[in-house]
Amino acid sequence: MTTPKNDLTLHCPKEYLLKMLTGKWKPCIFRYAVQGPVRFSQIMKLLPEATRQALTNALRELEESGILERTVVKLKPLHVEYHLTELGIEFIPIFKAVEELNLLPVMQKN
Amino acid sequence: MTTPKNDLTLHCPKEYLLKMLTGKWKPCIFRYAVQGPVRFSQIMKLLPEATRQALTNALRELEESGILERTVVKLKPLHVEYHLTELGIEFIPIFKAVEELNLLPVMQKN
DNA sequence: TGGGGTAGTCATAAAAATTTGACTTATTGT
DNA sequence: ACAATAAGTCAAATTTTTATGACTACCCCA
Numbered sequence: 001m002t003t004p005k006n007d008l009t010l011h012c013p014k015e016y017l018l019k020m021l022t023g024k025w026k027p028c029i030f031r032y033a034v035q036g037p038v039r040f041s042q043i044m045k046l047l048p049e050a051t052r053q054a055l056t057n058a059l060r061e062l063e064e065s066g067i068l069e070r071t072v073v074k075l076k077p078l079h080v081e082y083h084l085t086e087l088g089i090e091f092i093p094i095f096k097a098v099e100e101l102n103l104l105p106v107m108q109k110n
Numbered sequence: 111m112t113t114p115k116n117d118l119t120l121h122c123p124k125e126y127l128l129k130m131l132t133g134k135w136k137p138c139i140f141r142y143a144v145q146g147p148v149r150f151s152q153i154m155k156l157l158p159e160a161t162r163q164a165l166t167n168a169l170r171e172l173e174e175s176g177i178l179e180r181t182v183v184k185l186k187p188l189h190v191e192y193h194l195t196e197l198g199i200e201f202i203p204i205f206k207a208v209e210e211l212n213l214l215p216v217m218q219k220n
Numbered sequence: 221t222g223g224g225g226t227a228g229t230c231a232t233a234a235a236a237a238t239t240t241g242a243c244t245t246a247t248t249g250t
Numbered sequence: 251a252c253a254a255t256a257a258g259t260c261a262a263a264t265t266t267t268t269a270t271g272a273c274t275a276c277c278c279c280a
Protein backbone atom coordinates (compact mmCIF):
# COMPACT_ATOMS: atom_id res chain seq x y z
CA MET A 1 0.00 0.00 0.00
CA THR A 2 2.75 2.41 -0.93
CA THR A 3 0.47 4.37 -3.18
CA PRO A 4 -2.95 2.80 -3.06
CA LYS A 5 -3.61 1.09 -6.37
CA ASN A 6 -7.33 1.13 -6.05
CA ASP A 7 -7.60 4.65 -4.85
CA LEU A 8 -11.06 5.31 -3.55
CA THR A 9 -10.16 8.69 -2.15
CA LEU A 10 -11.51 10.53 -5.17
CA HIS A 11 -15.01 9.24 -4.67
CA CYS A 12 -15.14 8.02 -1.13
CA PRO A 13 -12.33 9.24 1.13
CA LYS A 14 -13.76 7.50 4.15
CA GLU A 15 -14.23 4.13 2.59
CA TYR A 16 -10.58 4.25 1.78
CA LEU A 17 -10.01 3.95 5.50
CA LEU A 18 -12.10 0.84 5.63
CA LYS A 19 -9.74 -0.59 3.05
CA MET A 20 -6.86 -0.02 5.42
CA LEU A 21 -8.26 -2.71 7.64
CA THR A 22 -9.00 -5.25 4.99
CA GLY A 23 -7.12 -8.05 3.40
CA LYS A 24 -6.91 -11.62 4.50
CA TRP A 25 -5.16 -11.07 7.82
CA LYS A 26 -5.17 -7.39 8.69
CA PRO A 27 -8.45 -7.46 10.59
CA CYS A 28 -7.25 -10.33 12.78
CA ILE A 29 -3.93 -8.66 13.48
CA PHE A 30 -5.65 -5.41 14.29
CA ARG A 31 -7.84 -7.08 16.87
CA TYR A 32 -4.91 -8.74 18.56
CA ALA A 33 -3.14 -5.40 18.68
CA VAL A 34 -6.15 -3.85 20.38
CA GLN A 35 -5.50 -6.17 23.34
CA GLY A 36 -1.97 -4.84 23.68
CA PRO A 37 1.37 -4.99 21.88
CA VAL A 38 1.94 -8.18 19.95
CA ARG A 39 5.07 -9.88 18.70
CA PHE A 40 5.60 -11.30 15.29
CA SER A 41 5.99 -14.81 16.67
CA GLN A 42 2.83 -14.47 18.72
CA ILE A 43 0.83 -13.56 15.66
CA MET A 44 2.22 -16.55 13.83
CA LYS A 45 1.02 -18.82 16.62
CA LEU A 46 -2.37 -17.15 16.75
CA LEU A 47 -2.79 -17.49 13.00
CA PRO A 48 -1.17 -20.80 12.13
CA GLU A 49 -2.68 -20.79 8.65
CA ALA A 50 -0.96 -17.58 7.69
CA THR A 51 2.51 -17.68 6.21
CA ARG A 52 5.38 -15.49 7.38
CA GLN A 53 5.22 -13.61 4.13
CA ALA A 54 1.51 -12.98 4.44
CA LEU A 55 1.97 -11.64 7.94
CA THR A 56 4.89 -9.38 7.13
CA ASN A 57 2.92 -7.99 4.21
CA ALA A 58 -0.09 -7.31 6.39
CA LEU A 59 2.05 -5.77 9.10
CA ARG A 60 3.90 -3.54 6.65
CA GLU A 61 0.62 -2.32 5.24
CA LEU A 62 -0.79 -1.61 8.67
CA GLU A 63 2.40 0.28 9.41
CA GLU A 64 2.26 2.27 6.20
CA SER A 65 -1.36 3.13 6.91
CA GLY A 66 -0.22 4.54 10.22
CA ILE A 67 -2.31 2.08 12.22
CA LEU A 68 0.47 0.04 13.79
CA GLU A 69 3.96 0.94 14.88
CA ARG A 70 6.86 -1.47 14.87
CA THR A 71 9.42 -1.31 17.63
CA VAL A 72 12.44 -3.45 18.37
CA VAL A 73 12.49 -4.41 22.01
CA LYS A 74 16.05 -4.78 23.24
CA LEU A 75 15.41 -7.32 25.96
CA LYS A 76 15.86 -10.94 27.00
CA PRO A 77 15.28 -12.51 23.63
CA LEU A 78 15.47 -9.50 21.36
CA HIS A 79 12.15 -9.20 19.58
CA VAL A 80 9.81 -6.99 17.65
CA GLU A 81 6.60 -5.56 18.94
CA TYR A 82 3.69 -4.06 17.09
CA HIS A 83 1.31 -1.70 18.83
CA LEU A 84 -1.55 0.58 17.87
CA THR A 85 -0.76 4.18 17.06
CA GLU A 86 -3.06 7.04 17.97
CA LEU A 87 -4.68 6.69 14.59
CA GLY A 88 -4.98 2.97 15.14
CA ILE A 89 -6.86 3.59 18.37
CA GLU A 90 -9.35 5.68 16.46
CA PHE A 91 -10.21 2.62 14.43
CA ILE A 92 -11.40 0.68 17.44
CA PRO A 93 -14.99 1.96 17.26
CA ILE A 94 -15.29 0.47 13.81
CA PHE A 95 -14.64 -2.95 15.25
CA LYS A 96 -16.94 -2.23 18.12
CA ALA A 97 -19.63 -1.58 15.55
CA VAL A 98 -18.82 -4.86 13.84
CA GLU A 99 -19.01 -6.69 17.16
CA GLU A 100 -22.49 -5.42 17.70
CA LEU A 101 -23.90 -6.79 14.49
CA ASN A 102 -26.46 -9.51 14.72
CA LEU A 103 -24.64 -12.34 13.04
CA LEU A 104 -27.23 -15.07 13.17
CA PRO A 105 -28.89 -14.57 9.81
CA VAL A 106 -25.52 -14.57 8.16
CA MET A 107 -23.91 -17.49 9.89
CA GLN A 108 -26.86 -19.73 9.19
CA LYS A 109 -26.10 -19.48 5.51
CA ASN A 110 -22.78 -21.26 5.95
CA MET B 111 -18.81 -14.37 -3.08
CA THR B 112 -20.57 -17.64 -3.81
CA THR B 113 -18.49 -19.43 -1.26
CA PRO B 114 -15.92 -17.09 0.21
CA LYS B 115 -12.49 -18.06 -1.01
CA ASN B 116 -10.58 -16.41 1.74
CA ASP B 117 -12.73 -17.59 4.53
CA LEU B 118 -11.93 -15.75 7.70
CA THR B 119 -14.82 -17.25 9.61
CA LEU B 120 -12.64 -19.85 11.27
CA HIS B 121 -10.44 -17.30 12.92
CA CYS B 122 -12.46 -14.13 12.92
CA PRO B 123 -16.17 -14.51 12.26
CA LYS B 124 -16.82 -10.84 12.69
CA GLU B 125 -14.10 -9.62 10.42
CA TYR B 126 -15.69 -11.73 7.80
CA LEU B 127 -18.55 -9.25 7.91
CA LEU B 128 -16.17 -6.41 7.30
CA LYS B 129 -15.15 -8.24 4.18
CA MET B 130 -18.71 -8.14 2.96
CA LEU B 131 -18.38 -4.42 2.58
CA THR B 132 -15.05 -4.37 0.88
CA GLY B 133 -13.90 -4.50 -2.66
CA LYS B 134 -13.29 -1.66 -5.00
CA TRP B 135 -16.87 -0.39 -5.22
CA LYS B 136 -18.99 -2.04 -2.57
CA PRO B 137 -18.41 0.58 0.11
CA CYS B 138 -19.44 3.36 -2.25
CA ILE B 139 -22.56 1.55 -3.36
CA PHE B 140 -23.46 0.77 0.21
CA ARG B 141 -23.32 4.41 1.16
CA TYR B 142 -25.51 5.46 -1.72
CA ALA B 143 -28.00 2.81 -0.69
CA VAL B 144 -28.08 4.20 2.82
CA GLN B 145 -29.56 7.39 1.38
CA GLY B 146 -32.41 5.42 -0.16
CA PRO B 147 -33.05 2.99 -2.99
CA VAL B 148 -30.72 3.40 -5.92
CA ARG B 149 -30.97 2.37 -9.54
CA PHE B 150 -28.28 0.71 -11.54
CA SER B 151 -28.05 3.65 -13.92
CA GLN B 152 -27.78 6.08 -11.04
CA ILE B 153 -24.85 4.21 -9.60
CA MET B 154 -23.14 4.24 -12.96
CA LYS B 155 -23.45 8.02 -13.07
CA LEU B 156 -22.26 8.39 -9.51
CA LEU B 157 -19.24 6.18 -10.17
CA PRO B 158 -18.20 7.01 -13.71
CA GLU B 159 -14.88 5.21 -13.32
CA ALA B 160 -16.54 1.90 -12.58
CA THR B 161 -17.51 -0.39 -15.42
CA ARG B 162 -20.91 -2.03 -15.77
CA GLN B 163 -19.32 -5.36 -15.04
CA ALA B 164 -17.63 -4.10 -11.92
CA LEU B 165 -20.89 -2.71 -10.63
CA THR B 166 -22.96 -5.78 -11.36
CA ASN B 167 -20.34 -7.89 -9.61
CA ALA B 168 -20.39 -5.64 -6.58
CA LEU B 169 -24.18 -5.56 -6.52
CA ARG B 170 -24.46 -9.33 -6.81
CA GLU B 171 -22.06 -9.76 -3.94
CA LEU B 172 -23.93 -7.30 -1.79
CA GLU B 173 -27.09 -9.20 -2.63
CA GLU B 174 -25.58 -12.57 -1.82
CA SER B 175 -24.31 -11.21 1.45
CA GLY B 176 -27.88 -10.24 2.26
CA ILE B 177 -27.05 -6.55 2.48
CA LEU B 178 -28.92 -5.30 -0.56
CA GLU B 179 -32.09 -6.46 -2.24
CA ARG B 180 -32.77 -6.12 -5.91
CA THR B 181 -36.27 -5.32 -7.08
CA VAL B 182 -37.68 -4.68 -10.52
CA VAL B 183 -39.86 -1.60 -10.50
CA LYS B 184 -42.62 -1.89 -13.06
CA LEU B 185 -43.10 1.80 -13.75
CA LYS B 186 -42.57 4.56 -16.32
CA PRO B 187 -39.25 3.42 -17.59
CA LEU B 188 -39.04 -0.05 -16.15
CA HIS B 189 -36.01 -0.19 -13.96
CA VAL B 190 -34.18 -1.98 -11.18
CA GLU B 191 -33.80 -0.72 -7.69
CA TYR B 192 -31.42 -1.76 -4.96
CA HIS B 193 -32.23 -1.11 -1.36
CA LEU B 194 -30.82 -2.05 2.04
CA THR B 195 -32.21 -5.13 3.75
CA GLU B 196 -32.66 -5.38 7.50
CA LEU B 197 -29.19 -6.83 7.75
CA GLY B 198 -27.90 -4.04 5.56
CA ILE B 199 -29.33 -1.49 7.96
CA GLU B 200 -27.38 -3.12 10.75
CA PHE B 201 -24.20 -2.28 8.91
CA ILE B 202 -24.84 1.43 9.04
CA PRO B 203 -23.17 1.95 12.43
CA ILE B 204 -19.93 0.64 10.96
CA PHE B 205 -19.96 3.46 8.47
CA LYS B 206 -20.97 5.88 11.16
CA ALA B 207 -17.82 4.82 12.99
CA VAL B 208 -15.78 5.37 9.87
CA GLU B 209 -17.30 8.81 9.41
CA GLU B 210 -16.17 9.80 12.86
CA LEU B 211 -12.53 9.04 12.28
CA ASN B 212 -10.12 11.90 12.28
CA LEU B 213 -8.88 11.77 8.74
CA LEU B 214 -6.38 14.55 8.73
CA PRO B 215 -3.21 12.62 9.55
CA VAL B 216 -4.04 10.18 6.82
CA MET B 217 -5.09 12.54 4.10
CA GLN B 218 -2.00 14.65 4.51
CA LYS B 219 0.07 11.74 3.34
CA ASN B 220 -1.51 11.87 -0.10
C1' DT C 221 32.30 -22.38 17.02
C1' DG C 222 27.98 -23.66 16.59
C1' DG C 223 23.22 -24.16 17.65
C1' DG C 224 18.74 -22.13 18.42
C1' DG C 225 15.46 -18.40 18.58
C1' DT C 226 13.34 -14.29 16.42
C1' DA C 227 12.28 -11.79 12.51
C1' DG C 228 12.58 -11.41 8.58
C1' DT C 229 13.78 -11.20 2.65
C1' DC C 230 13.55 -12.79 -2.17
C1' DA C 231 11.95 -14.78 -6.49
C1' DT C 232 8.52 -17.27 -8.34
C1' DA C 233 3.91 -19.39 -8.76
C1' DA C 234 -0.89 -19.59 -8.15
C1' DA C 235 -5.25 -17.65 -7.20
C1' DA C 236 -8.52 -13.95 -6.95
C1' DA C 237 -10.27 -9.50 -8.25
C1' DT C 238 -10.96 -6.14 -11.82
C1' DT C 239 -11.09 -4.40 -16.59
C1' DT C 240 -12.12 -4.56 -21.57
C1' DG C 241 -15.00 -4.73 -25.31
C1' DA C 242 -18.46 -6.99 -27.74
C1' DC C 243 -22.94 -8.83 -27.45
C1' DT C 244 -28.06 -9.61 -25.30
C1' DT C 245 -32.89 -8.93 -23.62
C1' DA C 246 -36.87 -6.55 -22.55
C1' DT C 247 -39.68 -2.53 -22.74
C1' DT C 248 -41.12 1.68 -24.54
C1' DG C 249 -41.75 5.90 -27.60
C1' DT C 250 -42.53 7.64 -32.54
C1' DA D 251 -41.00 -1.30 -37.71
C1' DC D 252 -37.09 1.19 -35.61
C1' DA D 253 -34.39 3.23 -32.33
C1' DA D 254 -33.50 4.26 -27.63
C1' DT D 255 -33.19 3.25 -22.75
C1' DA D 256 -32.26 0.29 -18.78
C1' DA D 257 -29.98 -3.48 -17.17
C1' DG D 258 -27.54 -6.50 -17.96
C1' DT D 259 -24.16 -11.15 -19.82
C1' DC D 260 -19.89 -13.36 -21.65
C1' DA D 261 -15.02 -14.54 -22.67
C1' DA D 262 -10.58 -13.00 -22.43
C1' DA D 263 -6.86 -10.12 -20.70
C1' DT D 264 -4.75 -7.59 -17.04
C1' DT D 265 -3.72 -6.44 -12.33
C1' DT D 266 -3.58 -7.36 -7.53
C1' DT D 267 -3.30 -10.34 -3.82
C1' DT D 268 -1.74 -14.38 -1.58
C1' DA D 269 1.08 -18.59 -1.22
C1' DT D 270 5.47 -21.46 -1.60
C1' DG D 271 9.92 -22.61 -0.53
C1' DA D 272 14.53 -21.39 -0.03
C1' DC D 273 17.57 -18.32 1.99
C1' DT D 274 19.49 -14.31 5.33
C1' DA D 275 20.78 -11.45 9.54
C1' DC D 276 21.12 -10.65 14.22
C1' DC D 277 21.63 -11.82 18.88
C1' DC D 278 22.42 -15.04 22.78
C1' DC D 279 24.09 -19.13 25.26
C1' DA D 280 27.15 -23.10 26.08
